[in-house]
Amino acid sequence: MSNTGRRSTEPAVDIGTRSLKVAIIGAGMSGILAAIRLRETGVHDITIFEKADRLGGTWRDNTYPGLTCDVPSHLYRYTFEPNADWSHRFSPGPEICRYFEGVSARHDVDELIRTNSEIVRSTFKDSHWELETINGDVDTFDAVICCTGVLHHPKYPDIEGMDSFAGDMFHTARWNHDVDLKGKRVGIIGTGSTAMQITPAIIDDVAHLSLFQRTPQWVVPLPNPEIPEALKERYRENPEEMDGLYSHLSERFVDTFARAVIGDREEMRKVEENCYSNLMENVNDPDLRARLTPDYKVACKRLIMTDKFYPAIQQPNAELVTDGIERIEAGGVRTVDGRLHELDILVLATGYHAHDFMRPMKVTGRDGLAIDEAWAEANEAYRSVSVPDFPNFFMVAGPNSPIGNFSLIQVAEVQLNYIMQLMTQIQRGERVEVEPTQQATKRFNDEIKAAMPGTVWVTGCNSWYLDKNGNPALYPWDFQRFRRDMASPDLDDFQIREGDAAA
Numbered sequence: 001m002s003n004t005g006r007r008s009t010e011p012a013v014d015i016g017t018r019s020l021k022v023a024i025i026g027a028g029m030s031g032i033l034a035a036i037r038l039r040e041t042g043v044h045d046i047t048i049f050e051k052a053d054r055l056g057g058t059w060r061d062n063t064y065p066g067l068t069c070d071v072p073s074h075l076y077r078y079t080f081e082p083n084a085d086w087s088h089r090f091s092p093g094p095e096i097c098r099y100f101e102g103v104s105a106r107h108d109v110d111e112l113i114r115t116n117s118e119i120v121r122s123t124f125k126d127s128h129w130e131l132e133t134i135n136g137d138v139d140t141f142d143a144v145i146c147c148t149g150v151l152h153h154p155k156y157p158d159i160e161g162m163d164s165f166a167g168d169m170f171h172t173a174r175w176n177h178d179v180d181l182k183g184k185r186v187g188i189i190g191t192g193s194t195a196m197q198i199t200p201a202i203i204d205d206v207a208h209l210s211l212f213q214r215t216p217q218w219v220v221p222l223p224n225p226e227i228p229e230a231l232k233e234r235y236r237e238n239p240e241e242m243d244g245l246y247s248h249l250s251e252r253f254v255d256t257f258a259r260a261v262i263g264d265r266e267e268m269r270k271v272e273e274n275c276y277s278n279l280m281e282n283v284n285d286p287d288l289r290a291r292l293t294p295d296y297k298v299a300c301k302r303l304i305m306t307d308k309f310y311p312a313i314q315q316p317n318a319e320l321v322t323d324g325i326e327r328i329e330a331g332g333v334r335t336v337d338g339r340l341h342e343l344d345i346l347v348l349a350t351g352y353h354a355h356d357f358m359r360p361m362k363v364t365g366r367d368g369l370a371i372d373e374a375w376a377e378a379n380e381a382y383r384s385v386s387v388p389d390f391p392n393f394f395m396v397a398g399p400n401s402p403i404g405n406f407s408l409i410q411v412a413e414v415q416l417n418y419i420m421q422l423m424t425q426i427q428r429g430e431r432v433e434v435e436p437t438q439q440a441t442k443r444f445n446d447e448i449k450a451a452m453p454g455t456v457w458v459t460g461c462n463s464w465y466l467d468k469n470g471n472p473a474l475y476p477w478d479f480q481r482f483r484r485d486m487a488s489p490d491l492d493d494f495q496i497r498e499g500d501a502a503a
């Protein structure tokens with residue numbers, strides 16, 4: 001892996017006066033970045049609390065066969081840490097995990113991480129945050145940055161008889177590597193991005209695969225070629241070439257797919273044509289094709305990006321099961337037509353609770369206000385990063401972040417640059433409390449709601465993007481606007497005050 005030793009390319013921020021003690025929750029992609037950015041901002045007393053026994057976030061938790069990122073590798077990286085050694089256009093999960101381990105080690109972030117230290121409680125008291133770990137350790141901090149990720153609470157389906165299955169059963173985010181799939185009858189429930197990656201990765205090994213589909217998916221045919229050694233060598237010798245590639249990939253994402261989902265009809269027409277011709281040209285049997293054809297608009301659900309799924313599901317040992325699941329029994333899955341699909345292994349590719357954010361951690365802000373109370377109606381934040389009555393508490397990839405449209409690393413870099421500028425406000429006094437005003441938060445969320453009808457996410461499908469009120473927890477504008485709005489905080493939208501001294 002190349003190491004240019006460069007600093008983040010996000011603009012530098014003012015350095016305040018007071019030295020802060022800051023907690024970061026989560027040692028995944030955004031937690032590692034938060035630590036690097038804090039140091040650049042002059043904050044050195046940093047603790048990263050990590051619930052697991054090592055860093056890596058989603059790339060540590062997910063180890064299922066076929067795992068890759070559907071953002072091109074040369075875009076899915078920190079701006080300041082190009083990597084000439086990516087093996088594929090979309091590199092495999094373990095390689096991405098190693099990338100984050102390498103960055104953490106090179107930037108001396110490892111030493112800040114306290115593993116096996118899930119934070120169960122964060123309480124705002126006397127202008128500080130008191131954090132308690134699952135082990136009962138308590139410490140106080142001037143500020144907290146929540147880097148807890150988006151898709152990390154596995155969602156188990158509520159199907160009758162779940163406990164009665166006699167074979168091995170596990171969620172995709174908890175893959176059981178002790179179970180050998182070779183020659184076995186395997187069932188997968190779900191047809192999201194995860195299941196669509198697993199299917200081609202295991203089809204040659206298993207005796208029979210039953211893929212239980214509740215809703216068909218649109219699929220963009222995205223080949224994933226290896227990056228030739230000669231090209232890697234060129235990148236090593238000319239690291240600036242990777243910056244050009246990064247910009248090119250970023251522009252392509254931002255100007256095409258990302259524009260399509262927020263209402264650009266011409267771009268959407270191209271994506272639709274691509275998905276439709278992929279289905280028509282690559283699925284031969286008309287009955288199978290009909291069962292794989294969605295009845296909702298392309299990209300309403302998160303698009304599947306692979307050229308391997310259609311060939312895999314047409315293998316003789318693969319079966320797409322579209323009859324609804326009635327129950328799970330000791331011997332397999334019984335569908336509503338009365339048939340028992342006999343299985344040795346059942347994989348639950350049923351997704352995540354995407355709207356839990358930092359919970360189940362108990363977060364209590366000013367005057368004893370719990371985050372569950374503040375978010376009783378909906379998860380609403382100001383510009384995705386902060387919440388009224390929760391001073392000096394910040395989130396990366398919080399509600400309505402532009403997840404799904406761009407590389408989440410790009411999003412985290414922009415949000416952390418913004419958070420660092422608020423951090424400099426906290427540095428200005430002994431007990432400075434920084435929080436968004438209620439009015440600004442309401443205005444931001446009203447604007448988001450007003451813009452949603454122009455997006456594809458509300459055109460009539462069910463997806464993990466939608467919250468309990470049916471509103472997409474996404475960002476309805478383009479990346480240029482995101483960058484512009486997040487370039488620097490409008491301090492008129494914040495309440496910045498000196499807290500009362502402790503009694």
Ligand code: NAP
Pocket residue numbers: 068069070071151157158159189190191192193194195197212213214215302325349350351352462464
């Ligand atoms: P998901 O998109 O939420 O898909 C869950 C699947 O399980 C859906 O097909 C759903 O059907 C089905 N399901 C849930 N409960 C069910 C039940 N009770 N009975 C039958 N079917 C049930 O989850 P995911 O595939 O894990 O993907 C989640 C997200 O992770 C992706 O959208 C993507 O953002 C991210 N991801 C990214 C990559 C990557 O390459 N970057 C790879 C994997 C995942 P319905 O559609 O009918 O609800």
